[in-house]
Amino acid sequence: MALEHAILVSLLERPGSGYELARRFERSIGRFWTATHQQIYRVLKRMDDDGWLTAEEIGQDGRPDKRSFTVTPAGRTVLAAWLQAPVQPEAVRHELAVKIRGAAFTDDTGRAALLAEVGRYRAEHESLLATYLNGAERDFPDPTKLDAGQRLQHVVLRGGIAYERMLLDWLDDVLDTLRDM
Amino acid sequence: MALEHAILVSLLERPGSGYELARRFERSIGRFWTATHQQIYRVLKRMDDDGWLTAEEIGQDGRPDKRSFTVTPAGRTVLAAWLQAPVQPEAVRHELAVKIRGAAFTDDTGRAALLAEVGRYRAEHESLLATYLNGAERDFPDPTKLDAGQRLQHVVLRGGIAYERMLLDWLDDVLDTLRDM
DNA sequence: GCTTGCTATGCAACTCGGTGCATAGCAAGA
DNA sequence: TCTTGCTATGCACCGAGTTGCATAGCAAGC
Numbered sequence: 001m002a003l004e005h006a007i008l009v010s011l012l013e014r015p016g017s018g019y020e021l022a023r024r025f026e027r028s029i030g031r032f033w034t035a036t037h038q039q040i041y042r043v044l045k046r047m048d049d050d051g052w053l054t055a056e057e058i059g060q061d062g063r064p065d066k067r068s069f070t071v072t073p074a075g076r077t078v079l080a081a082w083l084q085a086p087v088q089p090e091a092v093r094h095e096l097a098v099k100i101r102g103a104a105f106t107d108d109t110g111r112a113a114l115l116a117e118v119g120r121y122r123a124e125h126e127s128l129l130a131t132y133l134n135g136a137e138r139d140f141p142d143p144t145k146l147d148a149g150q151r152l153q154h155v156v157l158r159g160g161i162a163y164e165r166m167l168l169d170w171l172d173d174v175l176d177t178l179r180d181m
Numbered sequence: 182m183a184l185e186h187a188i189l190v191s192l193l194e195r196p197g198s199g200y201e202l203a204r205r206f207e208r209s210i211g212r213f214w215t216a217t218h219q220q221i222y223r224v225l226k227r228m229d230d231d232g233w234l235t236a237e238e239i240g241q242d243g244r245p246d247k248r249s250f251t252v253t254p255a256g257r258t259v260l261a262a263w264l265q266a267p268v269q270p271e272a273v274r275h276e277l278a279v280k281i282r283g284a285a286f287t288d289d290t291g292r293a294a295l296l297a298e299v300g301r302y303r304a305e306h307e308s309l310l311a312t313y314l315n316g317a318e319r320d321f322p323d324p325t326k327l328d329a330g331q332r333l334q335h336v337v338l339r340g341g342i343a344y345e346r347m348l349l350d351w352l353d354d355v356l357d358t359l360r361d362m
Numbered sequence: 363g364c365t366t367g368c369t370a371t372g373c374a375a376c377t378c379g380g381t382g383c384a385t386a387g388c389a390a391g392a
Numbered sequence: 393t394c395t396t397g398c399t400a401t402g403c404a405c406c407g408a409g410t411t412g413c414a415t416a417g418c419a420a421g422c
Contacts, residue, residue: 002274002276002279003408003409005279005280005283006279008283009279009282009283009286012283012285012286013282013285017370017371018370018371018372019369019370019371020370022370029279030273031273031278032273032274032275032278032279033273033274033275033276033278033279034272034273034274034409035409036409036410036411037370037371037372038371038372038373038409038410038411038412039408039409039410041370041371041372041373042372042373042409045372060369060370063368063369063370063417063418063419065370065417066369066370066371067370067371076286079283079286079287080286080287080288080291082280082283083280083283083284083287083291083294083295084291084294084295084298086298086301087276087277087280087298087302088276090274090275090276091215091274091379091380092211092212092213092214092215093183093213093214093215093271093272094213094214094271095183095214095268095269095271096268097212097213097214097337097340098183098186098187098190098210098213098214099186099263099264099268100333100336100337101190101194101330101333101334101337102186102189102190102193102260102263102264103264103333104193104194104329104330104333105190105193105257105260105261106260106261106264107261110261110264110265113264113265114264114265117265117267117268120267121268148285148362149282149285151358151361151362152281152282152284152285152358153282155281155354155355155358156278156281156282158351158354159278159351159354159355162347162350162351163344163347163351165347166343166344166346166347169343170339170340170343170344173336173339173340174336174340177332177333177336180332181329181332184378184379198400198401199400199401199402200399200400200401201400203400215379216379217379217380217381218400218401218402219379219380219381219382219401219402219403220378220379220380222400222401222402222403223379223402223403226402246387246400247399247400247401248400248401272409272410
């Protein structure tokens with residue numbers, strides 16, 4: 001129940017259309033809150049109906065028209081209230097951890113397959129880390145010269161980087177453990 | 182779509198009733214896969230219908246009867262197939278990250294409230310880390326003398342510990358950043 | 363001219379998980 | 393005796409999110 005709020009934050013950082021939001025959710029915001037375009041359009045409609053947003057029709061040449069959304073004062077109020085509410089305990093769904101414990105109940109072939117899968121997963125996250133580091137370099141070349149909003153974006157990005165580094169170390173630990181069996 | 186598999190793993194580690202599973206999901210397994218008892222009973226019924234489990238009625242004195250479930254060969258086959266399937270990309274829902282970026286659009290009072298909330302969140306995870314460390318000490322006092330299943334459980338636990346440590350460090354970073362604004 | 367692909371928006375059906383509620387046996391204490 | 397609390401199981405509803413599908417404009421290449 002917080003896609004609304006993720007959208008509010010994203011639109012406050014920069015107004016945009018549903019399509020643009022969907023692309024942001026594939027990139028920066030999507031790193032910590034995923035959403036498909038169908039979901040985004042549905043929620044945008046509700047937010048618009050509730051007066052959290054205003055829409056502006058923008059005609060484009062060479063492309064279809066789009067509707068750009070901006071957060072209203074009412075939307076800001078909603079966000080402010082949510083920011084003060086306690087963080088909801090997140091629903092943990094760590095599939096890989098279940099699989100690793102499940103590896104105790106399979107044969108050598110199964111374990112070998114899991115080992116390969118963990119390797120693939122590791123490679124994915126290695127490239128994700130590289131993406132984060134590139135993004136940090138590109139968007140925040142001088143971390144001492146940032147405004148308030150950028151400092152907050154940067155600390156969130158640092159969190160992503162720290163997470164990926166921790167994950168890679170742990171995956172190495174997992175790979176060693178599986179190999180030793 | 183993997184609560185089934187988490188239950189298979191848990192029942193292979195030790196057969197048990199729906200109630201017992203629910204308690205495990207509050208404790209060990211629940212660290213990486215949450216589920217309520219309602220959900221567990223519903224899925225157990227489906228798994229039983231599909232022949233992945235067999236149920237045994239156990240009369241108890243001083244307590245209501247219970248139904249203890251054991252994984253069938255068919256269930257093992259299902260698990261083995263799932264173990265070899267690629268890990269599904271997890272749906273990220275990191276509410277705190279959204280709130281932190283949202284802090285750019287609130288006033289001093291709002292930021293102070295968020296600061297307090299981050300502090301509370303940090304304390305929660307500090308005590309969770311302590312729980313993990315206690316569990317590690319209790320269940321794996323000598324990590325050099327573990328069987329295959331225990332080694333896998335241990336590496337998952339190490340992952341939890343590494344995650345919590347990383348998170349605490351990052352939350353300190355967040356607290357510093359918020360205080361400096 | 364036809365296909366492919368990107369921009370742009372949206373509906374409908376389904377599934378999964380969460381919330382609320384209900385039942386029932388028995389023990390322990392006020 | 394009555395209430396509280398733990399063990400034990402389960403139904404019904406709702407909402408959020410996923411999947412599949414559909415439409416439409418325009419550009420670029422074959």
